[in-house]
Amino acid sequence: MILAASYNIRKAICADRRRRPDRILEVLAEIDADVIALQECDRRFGARASAIPSTMLAEHSDYKAVPFDIRHGSMGWHGNAVLVKKEVEILRFQPLVLPALEPRGAVVADICVRGAPLRIVGMHLDLSGLWRRKQVRDLLRQVEAMPDRLPTVMMGDLNEWREAQGCLRDFSKRHRVLSTGPTFHAKHPLARLDRIIVSEEIEVEEVGVHHSAKARIGSDHLPVWARITPRDPIR
Numbered sequence: 001m002i003l004a005a006s007y008n009i010r011k012a013i014c015a016d017r018r019r020r021p022d023r024i025l026e027v028l029a030e031i032d033a034d035v036i037a038l039q040e041c042d043r044r045f046g047a048r049a050s051a052i053p054s055t056m057l058a059e060h061s062d063y064k065a066v067p068f069d070i071r072h073g074s075m076g077w078h079g080n081a082v083l084v085k086k087e088v089e090i091l092r093f094q095p096l097v098l099p100a101l102e103p104r105g106a107v108v109a110d111i112c113v114r115g116a117p118l119r120i121v122g123m124h125l126d127l128s129g130l131w132r133r134k135q136v137r138d139l140l141r142q143v144e145a146m147p148d149r150l151p152t153v154m155m156g157d158l159n160e161w162r163e164a165q166g167c168l169r170d171f172s173k174r175h176r177v178l179s180t181g182p183t184f185h186a187k188h189p190l191a192r193l194d195r196i197i198v199s200e201e202i203e204v205e206e207v208g209v210h211h212s213a214k215a216r217i218g219s220d221h222l223p224v225w226a227r228i229t230p231r232d233p234i235r
Contacts, residue, residue, distance in 0.1 A: 001205060002113050002230065005033035006155035006194055007223035008124070011040050012051035015187070015217040021052040025061045027218045031210050031225060034085050034113050036063070037122030039157045041081040042074045050075035062086060066093050066109040078105035080122045080156065088113050096142050098135040100126055106139055110150060116230050119143075123156035129166050132159060136167040140174075151201035151230035157221065158195050171197045180224040181209040186216050194224045203229040 007028070012021040028036060042048045048071060057063060063083040065075050067090075075081040077095035084090065089112040096106040106123035121143060125132045143152065154175070160166050168177050178196045182189035189209070198204060205227040215222050 002035070002116065002118065002228050003031075003033040003225060004035050004120070004153050004155065004196065004228060005031050005210070005223050005225040006037040006039070006122070006157075006196060008039040008157040008194060008219060008221035009041055009051065010219040010221065011043055014219070019051065021056055022060070023214060023218045024052060025056065027210070027212070027215050027223065028061060028063065028083070030212055030214060031223055033225060034088060035111060035118070035120055036083045037120060037155045038076065038081045038083060039122070039124040040079045041076050042079050049073035066090055066107070068093060068095060068107060070095060076122075077107050078103050078124070080105060080107045080124055082107055082109045082120055082122050084109075084111055091117065096139060098138055100131055100135065101128065102126065104135065106156075108143065108146075110148070117150050118230050119150040119152040121152065121154040123154065123158070125156070125158045125160070125167065127159050129160075132167040133170055136170045140170070152199040153202065153226070153228065154197040155195065155224070157193055159193055160195070161191050161193070163192070168195070175199055176202075176204070178204060178207045178226055180207045180226070183209055183222040183224060184220065186218075186220050186222050189222055194221055196224055196226045198226070198228065201231045203231060205229065
């Protein structure tokens with residue numbers, strides 16, 4: 001069984017408006033997932049360096065970042081990153097360019113967790129419903145065009161407020177959108193903005209939202225998680 005999670009960390013700016021990457025690492029330690037997709041993991045201005053310094057991640061967590069290395073000092077691509085436990089094997093990875101009015105993108109990482117290969121897609125979609133749907137269609141097209149078919153987990157902040165509508169309807173044509181619960185705003189969660197979507201090769205054991213005192217102040221979003229078991233793809 002594999003634990004996958006997704007978390008919009010809001011550039012490590014906490015409820016008290018202080019940038020505290022150590023608090024984010026504490027939340028990640030609470031979740032203890034094998035793989036975590038992060039959104040808003042880079043600072044917004046200047047060099048757009050990672051909100052979690054690489055030395056802090058290496059010395060004070062059980063995680064390593066998939067090394068997209070697109071921008072010096074950045075953890076990901078347009079704020080999207082994938083963290084895996086240090087013993088997890090990273091097989092291959094790439095950024096995905098998505099159509100957008102504002103800078104948006106997604107990342108893909110193929111990993112091997114305790115002998116099980118898995119494809120992880122991390123994303124943060126547009127605020128505009130029209131552009132979200134364009135992005136999802138393009139993302140699915142790019143993922144489906146990849147040469148190797150793997151059990152796939154797609155997760156992130158979709159910015160979709162409606163249930164079973166908009167971009168969720170596009171995902172659900174060939175994938176399963178998991179019902180993880182409300183995640184925004186972290187103090188009083190009402191909206192299910194953060195989602196986990198899985199391919200047909202994924203057996204889902206349990207899903208949820210990580211509620212804790214640290215998570216409620218660490219970001220304006222709560223993390224979502226799923227316990228899954230990948231099966232061999234159907235050829």
